[in-house]
Amino acid sequence: MAEILKRNKALAVNPLKASQPVGASLAFLGINKAIPMMHGSQGCTAFGKVYFVRHFREPVPLQTTAMDQVSTVMNADENVLLGLKAVCEKSKPALIGLPTTGLSETQGTDIKRLVKDFYAANPEFAHIPIVPVNTPDFTGCMESGYALAVKATLETLLPQHAPHPNPDETTSQSTKPASGQVAGYLPPAGEGANVKSNVGRRKKQVNVLAGSFLTPGDIEHIKELIEAFGLRPLILPDIGDSLDGHLTEMESSPLTVGGTPVSDISSMGESIATLVLGNSLFEAADFLKEQTGVPDYRFNSLMGLDAVDGFVAALAGISGKPVPEKIERQRAQLQDAMVDSHFMLGFARVAIAGDPDLLYGFARLVTGMGCEVVAAVAPARATILQEVAAEQVAIGDLEDMENAARKNGAQLIIGNSHATESARRLGIPLLRAGFPQYDLIGGYQRLWVGYRGTRQALFDLANMVVEHVHPETEPYISIYSQRTGDAAHFPHPCVDVAALAALQPRPTPCGCNPLPQAGVPKAGNPLSGKPDVELTQGTNAKSHLGEVCRATPATGQTH
Structure with missing residues (x-):
């Protein structure tokens, strides 16, 4: 078990954290024809928009309630009500995500009450689900904000199963809004009655709660794995469909293009199983299981041989089919890579x-x-x-x-x-x-x-x-393959250049110069680094390495 070290600084230097509102917005961007609207200042939303555009390199729809200094001090409720009405009238979204920010949380905004007030004042928009979620950016991180938004989406869109102390009480009341559901929007009528009896009605459908650590490429591959077993994945949120970087015929859109359809989310209680990817979504998975009764399989990660083996084994158990040969081949390739x-x-x-x-x-x-x-x-x-x-x-x-x-x-x-x-x-x-x-x-x-x-x-x-x-090993250069004069220019790591210079030979009694005087250098030897020397006629044979001569033709003297 790892030891958790608490933060010991009063400030962040080179911050690692991205805020909860950004994470919540990412979750809403994975729902088809949706739009996140941050309740905060314009700068809060502008930061999130730039953050996503630089990462995904795609246009990202984001709205803001545009709180300023006056509304922050006095009251910003009107900003929310007018903003929701404008978005509903102009864009006609399938869903609006309403995450709070540090500014609105510090003000003490009751975001769920504002949504109720909006539905009361504008009943013509009761068919548009609005998902309020408290995501102050002074706590948590992007991952926690994402998880809170996923849970809030389930609370809003799932038919609520409200347990009754009296077992004889009719189940027709079980569709009323529970504590997490906002009054005003209700799931499609009739689907909420006796919710838990609907488990497995869609025999090929498998729910997938996808964590914030998954990329669009990851989501696409997870779909392929599930479909390889003859199952139909229902992924929430599905950024693999909305933020995968594809061109469309529309020049621009005020809403998300692609993602999980809102109508599919309401049918998650009819699936045969739920796959939960990421520990951060376990709380949302608890709510989904409690409300629908759909059994779930939970995975902290899908990286590594053991983790993927567990995921594939779960798919084989859910489908009742053997592992496809293609997936077995991929496993063997991973083993070879290891x-x-x-x-x-x-x-x-x-x-x-x-x-x-x-x-x-x-x-x-x-x-x-x-x-x-x-x-x-x-x-x-x-x-x-x-x-x-x-x-x-x-x-x-x-x-x-x-x-x-x-x-x-x-x-x-x-x-x-x-x-x-x-x-x-x-x-x-x-x-x-x-x-x-x-x-x-x-x-x-x-x-x-x-x-x-x-x-x-x-x-x-x-x-x-x-x-x-791992640095490259330097080639070995022998000290005997260098001229004494070259040692200072090409020193060997094991040679003391100063000591080597002190050992240079002196002129001999016969007057021989250790270095050739009448030689004409030719091209050097690339292996030894020594230049070849052509001696002129009549010159004593002398070594260009500084060795004293062994014989002198004039006197016959040896030394």
Whole structure:
């Protein structure tokens, strides 16, 4: 169990955290014909819009209640009511997400009451579901805001099963709004009666609660895996359909294009099973199971051989079909990649910074390959952090990650694009993962999960180690292959140049010069580094390496 280190600073240096309203907006962007409307200032929404556009490189629909200094002090209720009415009239959305921000939360806004007031004043819009969710950005992180929005969506759109103390009481009252549902919008009539008896009505439909750590590429691959077993996935939220980067005939749209249809969400109680991907969504899964009775299968991560094996085994059990040969082939390919890459990744020291679910998944992946997580940082607390494969997990920012990585000699960093400068200062490579990735084309579409995604992640990590971590061995140069004069220019690491210079030969009694005087140098020998010397006629034979001559033709003297 990892030790959780509390934040010990009064400020964030090089922040790692993205706010809860941004996470909630991402969840709403995965619903078809929806639009998030942040209750806060224009700057709050502008930041979120730029954040998403830089990451996905797509136009993103976001609205704001545009609180200013007057409405902040006096009252901003009118901003919400007028904003909702304008969006309903002009855009005609299938769903409106209404996350709060730090400004409106500090003001003390009762966001659910405002939605009730809107429905009371505008009954003609009662068919449009509005999902209010409290997401102050001074607590939590992007992941927690995303999870809160998913749960709020289920509370609003699912037919509510309200238990009654009297078993003889009719079930016709079970469709009334429960504590989490906003009065004004109700699910389609008739679908809520005796909700739990509808389990399995759609024999091929499988619910999938997709965590915020999954990319559009991950969502697409998860669909392929589920469909390979003859099942129909109902994914909430489905950013793999709305934010996958595809061209449409429309030049622009005020609403999301693609995603989970609102009508499908109301039918989640008729599925045969629910797959919950990410520990952060376990609370939403508890609500879904309590209201519908649909059995669920929960997975903290889908990275690594063991994690994917569990997911595939669950699909085989739900469908009653054997694992397709194609998936078995992908598993064998991952095993081969593990064999190929473990030589490079074994004992590598890794630093990881990210939201809790992402941090947990990567830590399990790299430690499973023999790496050591020497720095693990998350922006906010979560129950899954205690299970991270590291001795310590710090609640902090990228400065904390950088300091821990420097102290413990990290060789690799896994984090978002904000960690680029930390990696540069440390002189180690960065594997970009998570939100945002604004300096990498296609990073939002990267596949991380499943056998294929895990395989590619191992290849990328191993290549970084080969390229950056293990320096090339310098060629050995013998001291006997160099001229004495060249030693100062091409010193050997094992040779003391000053001592070698002191050993240079002196002129001999016969008057021989250690270096040739009448030689004409030719092209040098590329292997030894010595220039060949052509001696002129009548010149004593002398070595160009500084060795004294053995005989002098004039006197016959030897020395």
